Amino acid sequence: MTDDPALPPAKSWQMPDTLLILFTLAVLAWAATWLFTPGHFALAGDPARIVPGSFIAAAGPSPAPIMGGEARTGFIDFLFAGLVTGxxxxxxxGLMAFIIVLGGVFGMVMKTGAIDAALQSALPGGKARNETLIIALCIAFSLAGAxxxxxxxxxxxTLLLAPALxxxxxxxxxxxxxxxxxSQIGFATSWMNPFSVIVAQSIAGLAPLSGLEVRAVLWLGFTLAAALFVARHARAVRLGERARIGTLGEAAADAPAMAFTFAHKLVLLSVIAGVGWVAWGVSTRGYYLPEIAAQFFAVGIATAAIAHLGRIQGARVHAMVDAFREGAAQLLPAALVVGAAKGILLILGGDDPARASLLNTLLDSLSSLTAAMPEWLTAWTMFMVQSLINLFIASGSGQASxxxxxxxxxxxxxxxxxxTAVLAFQLGDGFTDLVNPTSAVLMACLAAARIGFGEWLAFIWRPVxxxxxxxxxxMVAAHLGGY
Known part of the structure; x- marks a missing residue:
């Protein structure tokens, strides 16, 4: 198995798991409570915001215990405390439950094979006359990421598409x-991605889907630019103006096609209708995490019913239940990351700016640094910092937490x-994944397409x-425009 060219090369060292990184941060946070002095800010306005220059330090350090209680979170109970807070x-x-429910629902959607079948039905069987299909596929995948x-x-x-293309x-x-x-372009510029935008906005105290008009315009602009770039590359390869990169075996090229049935179309329509329902609920009824999760769960119920009545192969009732369970299980690590990150904040004293916390001390120190630079430069620096952090925490929800x-x-x-701070997180979290060697998804896609990471990096560094x-x-325009 180690000689299989489809597998990425073995590494003597790999980036630690996100949960291990968070555990290390918890150790550092606990140690910091013994060394540094917490503090608090004054609040004003509606909604309440920190008053600049109002930081007041406590009399001295407030060490966190090994095992805490209701009054204070300790070191060895930080994970439990984070999981049960709120x-x-x-x-x-609420956020953890939201992530798990959505993971289950989209596990059901993928189990029907509707997306795979739709793509296969659109793929060309022979030489393409133009790159219109490439552009359409780029838009479709970007929409899926968004x-x-x-x-x-x-x-x-990728396993499905590479042989056909x-x-x-x-x-x-x-x-x-x-x-x-x-899909990464859509992920980075999304107006409603439940695993990045909604998570980040919830933590930042913003309404889910707020600011979607600007994000929708960004998504469209970045997606069209990316689609045209891909189409240009594809055309140059097809006409022999550019050397091919990567090779595929004959077995992969002979993969059987999947029929795109009426039931598959109904599944996709139910997802589209569900997305429209969520947008309506958030914009007109003020729906939040519980309601959005319920709406997507309704999409899951509709998907299961369509799969059963439409007799979609391998997607009967029991299989759909298993798909929900497996999809939720795949997102459980993301939920644990949210809980662990919250627990770290509790070790530091919490995230309430009006109560003594080391987080407030950190914020006061960082604000002193940013005060020396123009505000637009602060916005840009946030984006660059998020891009750097993404190399270590590849999970979108984890990085947001x-x-x-x-x-x-x-x-x-x-x-x-x-x-604007959420936008900095989005863009920083999405684009550097295109060159991130710690991204399991990127490395697996390259292996599926028989492309070495060095070959990919030599090609993609300029677009990135x-x-x-x-x-x-x-980022600069968003700040100057008061976004």
């Missing part, structure tokens, strides 16, 4: 750009809006620099 609307319990944060699914779809005269890089690259409790109040102190440059312009 209520159904909070950025802890709507439900398609990630691991890109691996299976090769038969049509393209190369393996085209398949990775379409599947993984486009770790960074947004700091970035949101820091934005208040630095003259940057919280919406272009995305970073465009994102930098967006």
């Amino acid at each position: 209520d159904r609307n909070s950025a802890a319990i 709507v439900f944060g398609m990630s691991e699914e890109a691996i299976a779809l 090769t038969r049509a005269g393209y190369d393996a890089v085209t398949a990775v750009l379409v599947c993984y690259g486009s 770790v960074t947004m409790p700091i970035m949101a109040p820091l934005a208040d102190l630095s003259g940057v809006t919280r919406q 620099l272009g995305l970073i440059a465009l994102s930098s312009v967006v």
Whole structure:
């Protein structure tokens, strides 16, 4: 198995798991309570925001115990405390339940094979005459990344798409750009991704889907630019103007096609209708995490009913229940990350700016640094910091849980809006995954397409620099426009 060219090369060292990183941070947080002095801020306005320059330090350090209680979280109970903090609307319990429910629902949708069948029905059987289909596929995958944060699914779809595009005269890089690259574009510029935007906005105290108009425009602009770039590369490869990258075996090229049935169409329509229902509920009824989770669960029920009545192969009732369980299980690590991150904040004294906490001390120190730079530069720096952190915490929800409790109040102190701070997280979390060697999804997609990481990096580094440059312009414009 180690000689299989489809597998990434063995490594003597790999990036630690996100939970291990969080445990290390918990150790450092506990140690910090013995060394540094907590403090609090004054609040004003509606909603209440930190008053700049109002920080008051406590008399001295307030060490956290080994095992805490109701009054104070200790070191060895930080995970439990983080998991049980809050209520159904909070950025802890409510957010974790939301993530698990959505993971189960989208597990059911993927189990029907509707997305796979739709793609196969659109794939060309021979030489393509133009790249219109490539553009359409890029838009579709970007939409999937924007709507439900398609990630691991890109691996299976790369296996599906790469042989078909090769038969049509393209190369393996085209398949990775379409599947993984486009989904990351949608992920980074989404207006409603439940695993990044909604998580970050919930932690930052913003309404879910707020600011969606600007994000929708960004999604459209970045998606069209990316689709045209991919189409240009695909055309150059098809016409022989550019060398092919990657090779595929004959067995993969002979993969059987899947019929796109009427039931599959109904599944996709139910998902689209569900997304529209969520947008209506949030914008007109003020729906929050419990209601949005319930809406998506209704989509899951409709999907299961369609799969049963439509006799979709391998997606009968018991199989759909298993798919829900497996999909929820795949998102359980993300929920644990949210709880662990909350527990770390509790070790530090919590995230209430009006109560003594080391987080407030950290914010006061960071605000002193940002006070020496222009506000637009602070907004851009937030984006670059998030891009760097993404190399260590590849999980979108995990990165939001770790960074947004700091970035949101820091934005208040630095003259940057919280919406702009969330945008900095989005763009920083999404684009660097295109070159992140610690991203399991990227490495698996490259292996599925028989592309070495060195080959991929030699090709993609210029487009990624272009995305970073465009994102930098967006961040400065967002701040100057008061977004």
